[in-house]
Amino acid sequence: MSSKCLLLVSVVLALTGLTQSFQPLFASDGNSTSHREITQRAVLRKTAEVCRDIAGAEGRDFSLTIDDSLTADRVQEACSVSDNSTSLLSSVLFHTSIANMYFSNANVDLASALSDEHHFDGEMFQKGRDLITKGVSAVKASVKLENFIAGRWTLGRVCHTLQDFYSHSNWVELGNIAPYNALIKPDKTIKNLAGPNISTCRNCTGDNCDDNLLPDVLQQGLLTSGYFNLISSEKPDGKCSHGGSFDQTSKRDPVGGINKDKIGSSHGSLHHEAADLAENATVELLGDIRTAVGDQNFLRLMGLSQSSVLCFVIDTTGSMSDDIAEAKRVSFKIIDSKRGTQQEPSAYILVPFNDPGFGPLLMTTDADKFKESISQLTASGGGDIPELCLSGLQLALTAAPPLSEIFVFTDAPAKDAALKSTITALIESTKSEVTFMLTDVLTSRRKRALNQADAQLYRDLARASGGQAIEVSKSDLALATSVIEDSSSSAVVTVFQVVMNPGKPDNFTFVFDSSLRNVTVYITGTSSLSFNLTSATGVSQSSSESSGPLASLSLAGNLRRLTLNNDNETGMWEISVDSNDTYSVKVTGQSSINFIYNLVEAHEGLHADFFLKEGRPLSGGNATLLVTVAGSDSVNIPEITLYDNSGPAEVNGTLQSLGGSNFLVTFNEIPAGDFVVRLRGEDSSSSLRSTPSRFQRQASTQMKTSSISLTAQANSTNIEPGSTVVIPFTVTTTTSGVINETATGTFRVRATNDRSFDSTSPSSVTIETDGGGRANGTVTLTAPDTAASGTDVTLTIEADDAATTDINYVVLRFSVAAEVTDVNGPVCQEVSTSTNCSSSSLCYSSQWQFVANVTDGVNGTGIERVTIREGNGTLNTTTVVGSGGENITVASYQASCCADKVELSVVDKVGNVGICVGQVRQSTTVAPVTAANVTTYTTSTGGHTLSSTLCVWITVVALPLWK
Structure with missing residues (x-):
């Protein structure tokens, strides 16, 4: 350059x-x-x-x-x-x-x-x-x-x-x-x-x-x-x-x-x-x-989903037969119990892995297809014990919607542990939770087993995501998978979560608000851990009581799961944990009230505004979040904080209301350790309460700061098959959140993508003495000729310092988009109209029919489907070959004479749209026009029923609406 x-x-x-454009995010004058x-x-x-x-x-x-x-x-x-x-x-x-x-x-x-x-x-x-x-x-x-x-x-x-x-x-x-x-x-x-x-x-x-x-x-x-x-x-x-x-x-x-x-x-x-x-x-x-x-x-x-996805990443090596069987059992139970309800998973994702392979990824909305795929998984092979766990997890993280919960089943260390920083970046970017089901973790190193040192990688990733690392024997795995059933419920929120590493005895409080249902407390730790749970009214239950006045307790490996007995005792609760070993506490429930947040960054200029900031906030600087409260239009948010339990430290933000449920939150300092976003508020949406209900919510994803700033921008998010996109990036080092223009140094660079597309990048970049504190480089990404149009690819670029103790990242998404040469919409041509309609008021006893030929032209991609856009008649389609050898879709529509209009949408294989319109008018008969020299191939049917008056006049209009 x-x-x-x-x-x-x-x-x-x-x-x-x-x-030069409308203000990107926020209108500074308040009126634009x-x-x-x-x-x-x-x-x-x-x-x-x-x-x-x-x-x-x-x-x-x-x-x-x-x-x-x-x-x-x-x-x-x-x-x-x-x-x-x-x-x-x-x-x-x-x-x-x-x-x-x-x-x-x-x-x-x-x-x-x-x-x-x-x-x-x-x-x-x-x-x-x-x-x-x-x-x-x-x-x-x-x-x-x-x-x-x-x-x-x-x-x-x-x-x-x-x-x-x-x-x-x-x-x-x-x-x-x-x-x-x-x-x-x-x-x-x-x-x-x-x-x-x-x-x-x-x-x-x-x-x-x-x-x-x-x-x-x-x-x-x-x-x-x-x-x-x-x-x-x-x-x-x-x-x-x-x-x-x-x-x-x-x-x-x-x-x-x-x-x-x-x-x-x-x-x-x-x-x-x-x-x-x-x-x-x-x-x-x-x-x-x-x-x-x-x-x-x-x-x-548009993201309109009433439930989360069900996402499994499963080790398929020889020792995993029991785990696969349990994953199958619990997934079948969720599917069968929720099918047809609003809690049915919005999609199903399955990623198998072993060594030397991982994938392919299955993502489907068809529960039966998911059942069939997970049923076909078999445990075989193994060879050397490490498996490609993180490669499989990478596929799941980039395919699943943001804020998903992903469950990983394995009993082996990760052969691809070098991907840890990439996985961490994807976790922070997607804000998805990852829970590991780790079976038969050993306390000492033995060949062909998952030991404590190997398991620590999974614990670290679980902690970063707000998930859990559940360590259990294979025989007790069924007791632990209850957390999967819990997470598959609708509207699950995190009320409180903390990880103590190193562990120490401590007391934690959380607010149980009136919107919460089915509150569950999860505690992981060693067998010597004990705890005491105290309600808002002072009633207590100890860890020695499996069925006490407050909750039912179940044990599975390192997991304690407390299911609260009722949802009526609102107020401030407390849980005291006694352990000197690492432990975690997580409180969840079901509630419509939750929040999302995004890190944004101010830019000066004509439209001084904020933009989404990729990667980590800068050490020693300030931070700004765009926070949106979901589930109630009647909330008051007095407090949003950044909480670091290792300090402990909690930094309060300054809130600016943007109208509705949106808030811009500025933090003049950022905790030095790993931290999460916490929100406390009051909900006055219920007319049954005389005073607003206090509530608290906590983001699951851990955040951390970096003194490295990494920026990258692509001019386009689309790549044609066989082409290469070039992504320039800049690495800078910062002091107190500001670029240090006199700094020098070398930074390691790593660029990975989830599709294994060919990619090039420098292994390192160096900030020279006269470089103004900046080092520049480029990453290239090439889509293969065979890549299908619509394929997505996620590119993660990372930069870390020489000691690999500080890292920052950028996550970019691209779509493979083949050049479209078919830009014309399908065309409808009337073949015949026939009717038995009369002026009688008994229109429901008579039927009329409309038949049209639908074509996509000589150079078109072909008709993909014909559907009823307006009307409830019955539509049948048949594929025929015309006299010139072209494919013709014959659309035959039949409806009651009480109908007054029909609109058929015709879509070709690249998404161009044509519309056929039929309109009733007072008449007796329309002479048929017959198509000649056609050969029938296939037939498909579907339909609804129409409504209005008298006999039929058909108008056929081709309105190609570009895809």
């Missing part, structure tokens, strides 16, 4: 936030609308619409009003099909998925700060549209392979570019009140563009730019956008600028700008109109994706 380019990058990084708000509102609106349509098709009520006042909690509740009135819901996954999308959206202002096409600047309309349509294609491919996490990150980036069109172009000034749908349809022409030699603006009058667009541009309806440049004032003569203090082109005639990024912008008087159009355009784009992928997959993409 040239010195000029490095200088430019440094300037951009120093001023990030300057980028940010990308975060636009994206969140659109996601909530479209998700609610899909749930409303599903409820209508199933004959259920849906009373939620769909507008911009929606919250994730209200949408989650309205979309949930409860199996009983006492079921608990958790909106944590929904909140997390929405956050992933708006953080990815905001990241465009970091990764593509000076890219005109990413922001529709400089009249880059075609290239901007290409980014959108290619991105949407990648999203649909990801969903097709059920890679929803990667799909969300790509979708967020796409939405940023789409939304910027309405702020940076003159679409609003031209008087348009609807989105420009050509931006999401690659087969449509972007029309009426102002040519390169056409002047579009005149000078603003002082600070007033309201009328700087030339009258001819407005009268002719010419589309233009402003030019932006951070360094140079050069722009084509007569062209509009973006505007603002960082835009050098706005200082050259014609001076001023036309952006509507916020109320104080050049055309800020039109900010809210632009934001509303951006929101409606995002809803339209989401609607296209919905039609292409189907309702259920769309809801999964």
